[in-house]
Amino acid sequence: MDVKEAIRNRASVRRFRTDPAPDELIREMLEAARLAPSGCNAQPWRFKVVTDRRIKLELARAAHRQNFIAKAPTVIVCCADIGGYIDRTVSTMQDLGKLGEVASRIVDQTCKNAEEMRKMDAAQIGPVVAFNVAIAVEHMVLRAVELGLGTCWVKLLDEPLIKKIFGWDDNMHVVSLLAVGYPGIEPKQREKINMEDILL
Ligand SMILES: Cc1cc2nc3c(=O)[nH]c(=O)nc-3n(C[C@H](O)[C@H](O)[C@H](O)COP(=O)(O)O)c2cc1C
Numbered sequence: 001m002d003v004k005e006a007i008r009n010r011a012s013v014r015r016f017r018t019d020p021a022p023d024e025l026i027r028e029m030l031e032a033a034r035l036a037p038s039g040c041n042a043q044p045w046r047f048k049v050v051t052d053r054r055i056k057l058e059l060a061r062a063a064h065r066q067n068f069i070a071k072a073p074t075v076i077v078c079c080a081d082i083g084g085y086i087d088r089t090v091s092t093m094q095d096l097g098k099l100g101e102v103a104s105r106i107v108d109q110t111c112k113n114a115e116e117m118r119k120m121d122a123a124q125i126g127p128v129v130a131f132n133v134a135i136a137v138e139h140m141v142l143r144a145v146e147l148g149l150g151t152c153w154v155k156l157l158d159e160p161l162i163k164k165i166f167g168w169d170d171n172m173h174v175v176s177l178l179a180v181g182y183p184g185i186e187p188k189q190r191e192k193i194n195m196e197d198i199l200l
Helices: 003-009 022-034 055-064 080-096 104-119 122-146 158-165
Strands: 045-050 074-081 150-154 174-181
Touching: 003 122, 022 045, 022 074, 022 122, 045 055, 045 122, 055 074, 055 158, 074 080, 074 122, 080 104, 080 122, 122 150, 122 174, 158 174
Parallel strands: none
Antiparallel strands: 045 074, 074 174, 150 174
């Protein structure tokens, strides 16, 4: 399957077969996430793979009782490591500056921005880091199509409640859940707006 086909065949799946999504396929999806692009190559994504029935029930509850989450064989909790993001942004930019690949003016500005970020509270900085994670999540989604697995993004969630389940502090920002499993019904592509409608 080529990328075009994976993009065309993808559709959110909310009904799953009961058999597990094999560990090696979940690993393949995580590998696709690992290779995603990110600002300053900071790679802030962190993932918790959940198959435990009780924890999946808690996650479904924390996602405003979207019960299909508990029925997915695997749920991947997709997070952003905020401190790690800032540290890696600074170190990558400093390295690029030393190599002469980035002008010192850009290095200084990026490092200054990063230091400003350290002063922000989690609610402010979380969404800034989150879009890097979103790219990695979509890498997983497309790889899943190729592997015959179905997925559904879940963003409607109570973040503090999810952090409480795992005992995470404010350094970890929960970006989304990703429900994963073999589709229980044939995924049906949903209607999309036309090309003319997206061009400005
Ligand atoms: C950022 C994001 C958040 C989403 N959150 C939820 C969610 O909380 N619950 C849900 O059932 N679907 C969620 N979805 C799936 C969308 O409803 C779905 O992508 C949309 O209806 C289009 O359908 P398609 O994915 O089959 O093309 C989310 C999708 C994205 C990209």
